[in-house]
Amino acid sequence: MNIVQKFKKFLGWRSTPKPHITLNDEYYGHLAPFRLPFILTVLVMLIGTVGYMLIDNFPLMDAIYQTGITFTTVGFGEIRPISDAGRIFTITLIIFGFVVFSIAIGIIAEVVKKGEFQKTIKERKMLYEIARLKHHFVVCYHNEFTIQVTKQLRASHIPFVVVDPREDMEEIAKKYHYPYFVSAEPHTEAGILKSHLSSAKGVITLADNVADNIATIASARLYEREIHRGRKFLIIANAKNNEDDQKLLKLGANKVVTATKLMAQRINAMAARPDMENLLQEFLYKKDTPLDMEEAKVSKTSWLTLKKIKEAHFRDIANVTVVGVRQKDGKFIPMPKGDTIIMPESKLLLIGTGEGIYKAKKIIRKKAKPEELKYV
Structure with a gap:
């Protein structure tokens, strides 16, 4: 490290991230x-x-x-x-x-x-802005699903880049308020590099046909291996039927959403328990609700591994309740008792305020028992 680099490090200066494709040529x-x-x-x-x-x-x-x-x-x-x-x-x-x-x-x-020339200047500027993003989602293909998904991502302040091969993506982005967009096929090298997938949290592929989703998932997983990424991409895809659902899961998608299945579940919930459906609607989707629900993973190194849930004192410390435990093998335990043992790599389903869940996650991440728990 030379003197200039040391001086920059001392002052906390960071070099501006550069896109993988600069369009210099x-x-x-x-x-x-x-x-x-x-x-x-x-x-x-x-x-x-x-x-x-x-x-x-x-x-x-x-x-x-x-x-x-x-x-x-x-x-x-x-x-x-x-x-x-x-x-x-x-x-x-x-x-x-x-x-x-x-x-x-x-x-x-x-x-x-x-x-x-003007088009190249605009695209070049966009690529440099995308390169600054961290933990964003690459949303593939523009359609009605994309419009609704991006609305929710914006409301949750989650950064995203929309990738679609249409030539009129600039007009579409202005109309639907996409802050970042790339005009390219998502599964191609240009689409992957321009969207700066290497620094993304994951991919949401919402193509109208399953073939495009398959190509996007396969390309994302291959790129993941190519760059030797430690944490795998979270890949979410849509499917039209259960057969496509299983195909996409086998190819590497983490979650697959089937529109007809979701609609059937919602209608069934409305018909069977209309009051409960309204409660869930308020609880899960309303912006100004004080409550939140999140999953927190218990790593092997966490002090909570092989401990009882009641030893964490989530309710006393953070006013948070554990309403479910998902084991590593996928088994779900609803409303676990205080004596339930927390296994390594399991996930706790927490309900509470945003601040309370944040405190609970900090407790879970610690390797040694937190000092504040010794006085509870």
């Missing part, structure tokens, strides 16, 4: 047409300067200045007496200046008319 490719007028300008300035120095013995700076005002046709006049040969040379410079200026205007008009 495309960016500089759009500037290529400007090479000709730039080269011509330099040549005319060089020839003009040398010409004034040889013809009328101008000093270097006077020659550069006279060439500049002549070439640009600003009309300041002669700064020193010029001979007849010098005036002919000046007329030639004015003509060359007009030609170069006309070429430059034509190129600028053509580039602006195409709009590709």
